Amino acid sequence: MQIVRNLVEGKTEIFSIRPEQPVLAAIQMMADKxxxxxxxxxxxxxxxxxxxxxxARKVILKGRSSAExxxxxxxxxxxxxxxxxxxxxxxxxxxxxxxxxxxxxxDGGKVxxxxxxxxxxxxxxxxxxxxxxxLQRYIAG
Numbered sequence: 001m002q003i004v005r006n007l008v009e010g011k012t013e014i015f016s017i018r019p020e021q022p023v024l025a026a027i028q029m030m031a032d033k034x035x036x037x038x039x040x041x042x043x044x045x046x047x048x049x050x051x052x053x054x055x056a057r058k059v060i061l062k063g064r065s066s067a068e069x070x071x072x073x074x075x076x077x078x079x080x081x082x083x084x085x086x087x088x089x090x091x092x093x094x095x096x097x098x099x100x101x102x103x104x105x106x107d108g109g110k111v112x113x114x115x116x117x118x119x120x121x122x123x124x125x126x127x128x129x130x131x132x133x134x135l136q137r138y139i140a141g
Contacts, residue, residue: 001087001088001089001127002087002088002123002126002127003084003085003086003087003088004082004083004084004085004086004087004088004091004105004113004115005084005085006123007088007113007115007119007120007123008084008105008112008113008114008115011113011114013033014039014111014112014113014114015029015030015033015035015038015039015114016038016039016040016041016111017029017038017039017040017041017050017071018040018041018042018071019040019042019047019048019070019071019072019075020070020071020072021070021071022066022067022068022069022070022071023050023055023059023064023066023067023069023070023071023073023074024066024067025071026038026050026055026071027052027055027066030052035116036051036052036101036102036116037049037050037051037052037101037102037114037116038050038051039104039111039114040071040072040075041111044110044111046079046081046104046106046111047072047075047077048071048072048075048076048077048079049075049076049079049102049104050071050074050075050076051076051101051102053101054074054075054076055074058073058074059074079104080094080098080100080103081103081104081105081106082094082103082104082105082106082115083105083106083107084105084107084112088120088123088124088127091103091115091120092117092120092124095117095120101116101117102114102115102116102117103115
């Protein structure tokens with residue numbers, strides 16, 4: 001089973017937005033970067049996370065203005081995070097239990113990456129493919 005460190009090594013960018021920026025800027029950045037969530041950060045400190053789900057539920061359904069509502073008003077401020085030594089299995093369990101799709105990776109108080117459910121599913125598929133190949137070699141062996 002892979003650990004988080006292996007998954008974030010290949011990810012070079014961490015997409016974030018400041019809490020005072022308008023929700024419209026967050027949605028535009030998510031669309032431009034092809035991501036479903038952004039970290040909300042100020043001066044390197046993780047303050048929250050904002051997702052497409054937050055936008056749909058806290059802006060669209062409530063008739064608020066995307067251009068006038070600051071990100072801080074819709075972000076999730078109690079952010080669950082994992083560390084580089086955590087396993088993919090633990091991350092998947094956390095996402096499943098808490099009904100979330102994104103997890104920041106924090107090491108020594110510093111954000112070092114972000115994982116999506118897609119990253120974790122890919123890791124599990126890759127692990128299973130490798131195990132299958134090893135079994136086939138063993139059987140043929």
